[in-house]
Amino acid sequence: MSDEELHSVRIHLDRLLAERGMTLTELSAQVGITVVNLSILKNGRAKAIRFSTLSRICEVLDCQPGDLITHDPSNGPG
Template sequence: MSPAESEDEFTGIHCRLDELLAERGMTLTELSARVGISIVNLSVLKNDRARAIRFSTLRAVCEALDCEVGELLALSER
């Protein structure tokens, strides 16, 4: 595995899923049921461990949370 493929690679993208769920009084379990995505996969996204996200997933999450992509994903610094 090359250094660019290491598990702790910093993408510079922060997922605000935790914050948006809290603002809406929604649990990860409820979001999972609404969008049809496993809690495990949503947790990976929530904890900034995702390396990619499908547009269909992004759209489903944004629709369920009534938010824009820019509210869910933000550039971050390390």
């Protein structure tokens, strides 16, 4: 299996940011990670996320991990 393998995990950062009227840059500053790394996460290209980062994003966006990340097997590799 290659590093470029598709997966069925979806990130809903765009929706959460829009609902809260927040930009990626603002989130980056509050979470303490780079805009580039948040962009990689937002675009579904991240291979992993640290629990500490996930916790901080959830704190800043006032959400649960399930609001940010979902699993959609019908959208996965196939």
